[in-house]
Amino acid sequence: xxxxxxxxxxxxxxxxxxxxxxxxxxxQTGKPVGSQTLKECGFDSLSPxxxxxxxxxxxxxxxxxxxxxxxxxxxxxxxxxLYAESTYESSELNHAEKQKLHALLSKETREVxxxxxxxxxxxxxxSQSAIFLSSPRFDQDxxxxxxxxxxxxxxxxxxxxxxxxxxxSEVLFTDKKLSAFSIKRIEQFFHWRLTGQEKPSLSDxxxxxxxxxxxxxMLRHLVNYSHFSSSDxxxxxxxxMLHYPDFMDASSLASGLxxxxxxxxxxxxxxxxxxxxxxxxxxxxxxxxxxxxxNTCSVLTIPYKIDQAIVGAIGLLCPSRAPYKKHFALLKAAxxxxxxxxxxxxxxxxxxxxxxxxxxIDFSKQTILLSNQGSDRKSGFLLEDQxxxxxxx
Numbered sequence: 001x002x003x004x005x006x007x008x009x010x011x012x013x014x015x016x017x018x019x020x021x022x023x024x025x026x027x028q029t030g031k032p033v034g035s036q037t038l039k040e041c042g043f044d045s046l047s048p049x050x051x052x053x054x055x056x057x058x059x060x061x062x063x064x065x066x067x068x069x070x071x072x073x074x075x076x077x078x079x080x081x082l083y084a085e086s087t088y089e090s091s092e093l094n095h096a097e098k099q100k101l102h103a104l105l106s107k108e109t110r111e112v113x114x115x116x117x118x119x120x121x122x123x124x125x126x127s128q129s130a131i132f133l134s135s136p137r138f139d140q141d142x143x144x145x146x147x148x149x150x151x152x153x154x155x156x157x158x159x160x161x162x163x164x165x166x167x168x169s170e171v172l173f174t175d176k177k178l179s180a181f182s183i184k185r186i187e188q189f190f191h192w193r194l195t196g197q198e199k200p201s202l203s204d205x206x207x208x209x210x211x212x213x214x215x216x217x218m219l220r221h222l223v224n225y226s227h228f229s230s231s232d233x234x235x236x237x238x239x240x241m242l243h244y245p246d247f248m249d250a251s252s253l254a255s256g257l258x259x260x261x262x263x264x265x266x267x268x269x270x271x272x273x274x275x276x277x278x279x280x281x282x283x284x285x286x287x288x289x290x291x292x293x294x295n296t297c298s299v300l301t302i303p304y305k306i307d308q309a310i311v312g313a314i315g316l317l318c319p320s321r322a323p324y325k326k327h328f329a330l331l332k333a334a335x336x337x338x339x340x341x342x343x344x345x346x347x348x349x350x351x352x353x354x355x356x357x358x359x360x361i362d363f364s365k366q367t368i369l370l371s372n373q374g375s376d377r378k379s380g381f382l383l384e385d386q387x388x389x390x391x392x393x
């Protein structure tokens with residue numbers, strides 16, 4: 001049999017290998033890479049002169065830049081994108097890491113919103129990055145508890161806590177300042193209306209105020225619950241960004257914070273991810289259409305599913321110089337575990353969900369009951385849809 005010699009890599013292939021090796025080394029060290037340094041890190045078959053020639057060509061093509069004429073090279077955002085494209089498909093957690101993440105994220109629970117909040121915290125701790133996540137709205141949820149806090153003479157902060165672990169807040173207005181004692185009794189009135197348990201003793205004026213505040217809070221919650229134009233957003237972990245040396249610079253930190261606090265931009269990034277089947281990434285200037293200030297950041301996203309249907313996405317915000325392989329591997333594993341856990345939870349607890357819609361709700365076709373008295377649920381108020389379903393909020 002005739003011996004077939006291995007085809008020698010082309011100059012373009014060698015240049016790309018050099019570029020990817022340089023990016024890998026720069027991601028690890030954060031220091032400009034010189035020809036001799038790279039030669040000692042796996043490129044000993046190439047001479048320093050050849051490497052410098054490759055560097056010069058790659059710099060001309062926009063993949064590398066040099067801070068000083070005698071210094072080494074550092075990658076540009078264009079180089080990071082090429083590196084990300086070459087690594088995202090093959091990035092995987094090892095077996096031990098998968099088992100550890102599975103133990104942290106895999107869970108069957110009725111508190112689906114709380115589960116997603118805890119999952120977001122877990123991913124932020126694991127990646128040392130900011131994490132944000134979009135979620136559909138889950139049905140069969142209901143208000144468990146209400147807390148009232150006085151803000152000033154005419155405003156109360158009302159916190160509604162639901163069975164699924166959601167916390168929603170509303171600012172309610174009063175005509176006159178309420179004492180701490182009156183606020184406590186009004187809070188007890190809310191509890192009575194939700195549970196049907198022992199009614200508190202209130203004065204006529206207190207009961208009138210309590211009923212007005214209760215109806216206002218519950219109707220606001222009902223409208224927010226029923227009519228929503230974007231997925232629910234969970235986000236956490238921006239302080240983790242301080243672990244990255246690149247974000248010790250105030251301007252870089254400010255640019256990342258500007259994006260992380262822009263809910264509209266985060267929603268658009270996650271909605272874009274839901275149109276794709278796998279990982280997406282936006283590096284540096286790629287984020288310009290989402291946030292003009294985030295040119296020192298990268299965002300990696302991946303959708304997750306319930307019953308094989310994409311229902312939301314996970315986003316990871318990090319500096320441009322970040323361990324992309326690790327982040328890609330984490331997001332792929334997390335998406336799989338979340339998809340499986342949510343699917344099992346929704347089947348086990350008979351929970352349904354809805355995606356956001358922009359059309360208006362026709363309240364003429366709905367009956368609103370602000371008290372659960374007479375219902376078979378332990379607490380909450382009911383929204384009855386006269387077409388087919390009854391949803392407990």
